[in-house]
Amino acid sequence: MNPNLPESDRPCPADEALADALLREHSRLGSLDDEVLLANIRLRTVAKPVAAGEPRASSRVRSRTSAREWVQIAAIVALSLTVLGLFFSQRRIEKAWRTEQAQHSMAPVAHQITATVQRDVRSKSGPTLAQSHPGVVSKPDIRTLTLADLSVEAQSISHLAPGLLVYEGDVVFRHPDFVIKADRIDLTSSGPNRDDPVKSFVARGEGVEIEKRSANGAVEVARAAEATYDADAGRLILAGGPTLSAGNSFVQPITSDGVIVLRPDGYEVIEH
Structure with missing residues (x-):
């Protein structure tokens, strides 16, 4: 055989x-x-016919994989890995972007107005006057103010005495150096005539607002519950939770009884 x-x-x-x-x-x-x-x-023996439906042993042996088929398989695997890598890379980029956006949305704003609060330096002899800040009040000479220098708008004007005027209701008080908006202003002068000097006035209301310009032309806005003008000293005293926005600074007393004084040569904060 x-x-x-x-x-x-x-x-x-x-x-x-x-x-x-x-x-x-x-x-x-x-x-x-x-x-x-x-x-x-x-x-x-040798020429014995094979039964129908019975596969020959040689037919059951799988043919070898050719080099061309191996190249095709390698190309498919490489392409699959490339697509998978791009997918995960895109996922990482999106995750990093979301994290950055979340950090930006939670980060504080960098361009806010800087608060410059005068510290309370107390002594047993009395309240301490804070440092003066030149340039906040524009004109130094405001002591010769007369009624003729003022322009006042109000819903009602009352002459309670020869030297006492009361303005009430949406009062707009225009001074040569500033403008005051208040609910009521009580003005005291040396007489009833327009040329009589103004001694003092007190502005009151839920939100008294003083707007003025500094020597360099910047607009400053002060707010308080009460503003008192003293002609002899040429200054405004702001009380009742006063605040002052001066350029890039925001000024406010530390104590509840503290006041802000607007003077011809600047401003100061007095803590009580």
Whole structure:
């Protein structure tokens, strides 16, 4: 038997038994029927037909993968890895962007007005006068103020005495150096005439507002519950929770009884 024959073509034990029988028959008949006998042996062994539906062993062996197929597989794997890398990279970028946006939304605003609050330096002898700030009050000479220098708008004006005027209701009091808006202003002068000097006035209301310009032209706005003008000193004293916005500074007394004084040469904060 040929050892190189595939397993499916090799004779089974039944075939070998048949071949032995044929060989014995050949010995009995002689050599005249050799060709017929060999043909019968070949038909029953080497040329044995395969049963229908039974796959040959060689057909069950998968063919080897070619180099071209390996290249195609490698290209598909590389493309898949590239797409996967791009996907995760995009996810990381989006996560970093969201984190940055959240940090920005929670961060404090960097361009707010700087609060410059005068510290309370107290002594046993009395309240301490804070440092003066030149440039907050524009004109130093305001002590010769007369009634003719003023322009006042109000819903009602009352002459309670020869030197006492009371303005009430949405009062707009225009001074040469500032404008005051208040609910009521009580003005005291040395007489009823327009040329009589103004001694003092007191502005009151839920929100008294003083607007003025400094020497460099900047607008400053002060607010308080009460503003008292002293003609002899030429200054405004703001009380009742006063505040002052002067340029990039926001000034406010530390104590509830503290006052802001607007003077011809600046302003100061007095803590009580």
